[in-house]
Amino acid sequence: MSSIKVELKQCEIEKIKEICQSFNNDPGELINVLHKAQGHFGYLPAEVQEQIADELKIPVAKVYGVVTFYSFFTMLPKGQHPISICTGTACYVRGAEKVLDEFRRILKIKVGDTTPDGKFSLSCLRCVGACGLAPVVMVGEKVYGRVSPDGVKDILGEYSK
């Protein structure tokens, strides 16, 4: 998993401790702790994982194992406008892959990565419950339905001003 190096500030360390304590430093709550930490930091850099491992008294390799197992967790900061393409069954059969290819082509990044200017990041998800609108793309909280490869440029255009 790609990652970047960060140095944690004291207040960030305190925040991680607070999150872990809210789950009683219970190692069994690792997934919830990671979920909350990612909610706070936006991503889970190695240093955050180390701090969590220290607090829960488990090996950092275990934490990393969980972070890399679930596609929800990321070690890279999401872009200003995170793009998610639904590749669930309905969206997939209605051409989600071609839409995804177009995003990859224009943004020149892989799934899971962020553009160098930090503006867009690309990820896939499975079903947002709007199968009637397949294929579906989300940018931030906004949902776009019946997206065709030709429409990708226009979507990106909305955020490029």
Place this chain on the structure above:
Amino acid sequence: MIKLTIDNKNVEVTKGTSILHAAKSVGIKIPTLCYFKLGDMPIENRPGGCRVCVVEVQGRRNLAPACVTEVTEGMVVKTHTIRALNARKTVLELILSDHPTDCLVCAKSGNCELQTLAQDMGIRQLHYEGQQSHYREDTSPSIIRDMDKCVRCRRCEMMCNEVQTVGVLSGINRGFNSVVSPAFEMNLDHSVCTYCGQCVAVCPTGALTEVDHTNAVIRALADPTKTVVVQTAPAVRAALGEEFGMKPGTLVTGKMVAALRQLGFDYVFDTDFAADLTIMEEGTELLKRLGEYLAGDKTKLPILTSCCPAWVKFFEHQFPDMMDIPSTAKSPQQMFGPIAKEYFAQKINVDRKDMVVVSIMPCLAKKYECSRDEFKHYDMPDVDYSISTRELANLIKQANLQFETLADEEFDQPLGESTGASVIFGTTGGVIEAAVRTAYEVHTGKKLPKLDFTELRGMEGIRSATIDFDGLPISIGIAHGLGNARKLLEDIRAGKSTFHAIEIMACPGGCIGGGGQPLHHGDLSILKARQQALYREDAGKPLRKSHENPFIIQLYKEFLGKPLGEKSHHLLHTSYFDRSKLPIYIQAKDHE
């Protein structure tokens, strides 16, 4: 009790027993791959993941994995129906479809459980072709990780996390990209790995192997300008024979010496000599600290042994606040190095730079130990190469020596003389027993009435005993396996420990179960046979107390002065380093 039949045999076992163990109890061996258990020790890997052990259970729709399925009353199990055999073959072929087929040049060939399974099941053709997973090779001072050969059995993970509590290895990523790795896909040498090698000892395939120095040793032996000196650790002589088909527990000390001499080593010496020396230093340190403790300084005890390099690295990473507790005495391997290169080299008029010291060790951490900076002088390591018992067997085979037929020979002098005390260093409890023999006599000034301290012997993970030092009760703790060591250390940290002295060995069983020994494949009786062999060798020695070794007495007289003296301090003692804060090296590449 539960009654059932397996392959038409009536079986009666306790509730909760797996089909696998029930079958074993009546002599039926069901093939396994991911499953691992070390005898009756609490060391078990049972993820139920590989499905090689599937059997047919009457009335059950699907096949049952024998290792994780509990027996039930009246169960009818068939272990080799055509359905079970076909399923096993398919499972194995699927595993093999993502495994390199370079068996001819694989370090594990002949000892590989996957290879054996393929042979036993008569796999002659691979029907499935598909993508193969590739991962970079990771080489550390002791261990090589080649994840292309990993079958994801997770045995290494179990050893590293549950038994050793080191916590370096974990399953990461998912699906086809899953691999067992240190955090952030760092290399082992950037992790808190202790190089105990227990992951290597249980790996069924060639995914985890030792760094092989045999070629470097062959080159040194062929170099006419070098005087090559070899030292052999105690546990090696009790296990080397197994590599040549001998019964576990066969002592091959004399044959090993003969083989080493034929290989071309100029001097065949014994790490046991250095073990006697370790007892002189460590035993004296024990008595000194005991004196200070009795005089009122309660911080001076317990004293912990320090001969195991994996254990040393473990406390440097995990217990840096307690680095003044272990003895400062170097390990026997590292005591031997400077004695060979400073004392013996002078005696035979050889320049230090023209002497090569090779050690034969049951251990993989010893490779790392001799590469540590503090064990180098004038930019040259005190011990140049450390090779494992397995590597020595390989060297002997390469040199086409008929090991079984070699006539016994004796070690060279002076660094080949040893006592029974040093021989038992190779088993859990042995170092502290050796130390007690010497410390008792030095402290009390009396002769020990009996030398066998059976209360210190055994295989339980943590043991304790009180030895009467002529009216002064000395409380002794013993732990083998780093998880057990951790428990004793946490007690000390919490101020709950009442021990005066503690022996710690990283590997289950001590060095006899080391990561460099012939593979035991989970058979604890092999470790027990090796242990008994060492006690036999000890019992048969004319001298059984380290301080009675005549060449040790001579060494102190001629060269070292006295234990804990200035020269000893300089050559035979060391210091430890806080390794608790490690930088993160991220070098990982995405798999997408």
